[in-house]
Amino acid sequence: MALRADMDALPVEEKTGLPFASKVKATWEGRTVPVMHACGHDTHVAMLLGAATVLAGMKQDIQGTVVFLFQPAEEGPPAGEEGGAKLMIRDGALDNPKVDAVFGVHIGPGDPHELNYRPEGFYASSDRITITVKGRQTHGARPWAGIDMASVAADIIQATNQIAARQVDVGVSPSVLTIATINMGFRQNIIPEDLKMEGTMRTFSKERRADLIARMQKSVTAIGDRYGAKAEVAFTQPYPVTYNDPALSKWVKGTLEKASPGKVDDNAALVTGAEDFSMYAEKVPGVFIQLGGRKPDVPAETVPVNHSPYFDVDEAVFETGVKAHAFMALD
């Protein structure tokens, strides 16, 4: 069986004020950016190393082999590169020894020491959305002589939000379409020729994913046509739904109860976040579990969540994470 910890960070400037707050900078897609463990993957490494230390000291009690998966690039490799679970699997992370089951733990702002998960679909599937528009440059004083890219951008964003909110049945299955970056232009009086926008799509079923891709393509192309521009949308780096094996989910509850008595919830809410743990769980039965790490003095209503520059956890919960890993291996 395998236990997985991801270990990458994010282009976020840490503002926690902790004495060990990150001051690291790195290059991300051509830009110098601050780097922070804003998703808590550093804590995942700490907890899995803890479990490895414990388990290495009791090899005689282990019936089988435990594989420790330390995985980079869970948040996604740079555009055009490969990485993460996909590359780990291709490089043989689940072979030799052959892995029969895989478990992962992710820390978050939930109640301290709570372990929660749900059987079947748990985390959403994720697609990276890239919208590119080619227009016609013109003077800002003469928009009619070219194509007004800001209007194209605005229309595409409105249409995108409208698709998710008004065109698909939110009662059958939730989905999210987000445009998060808009890049165009350099000067206040020049309407540029190019527009690039990026975003993310989250769905919980293959049918909904295909439906939204078709609707987005139709909508973006039509808006471009209306302005005389060439607009295209691409969906890349898909992460599948994180699917918790139903039988294994049932089995693991008792084991988790030993790690955090009275604080195990096997009916957690759906998570619109995505995880490339899903790729291991497509190959072998798996269960992905969340660990609550909120500091006791921080109210649940205002706690900074994963990816926030203020993300921080109570290190006391590491013990629960180590126990969860170790008991899952032993059982």
Ligand SMILES: [Zn+2]
């Ligand atoms: Zn993350």
Ligand SMILES: [Zn+2]
């Ligand atoms: Zn994460």
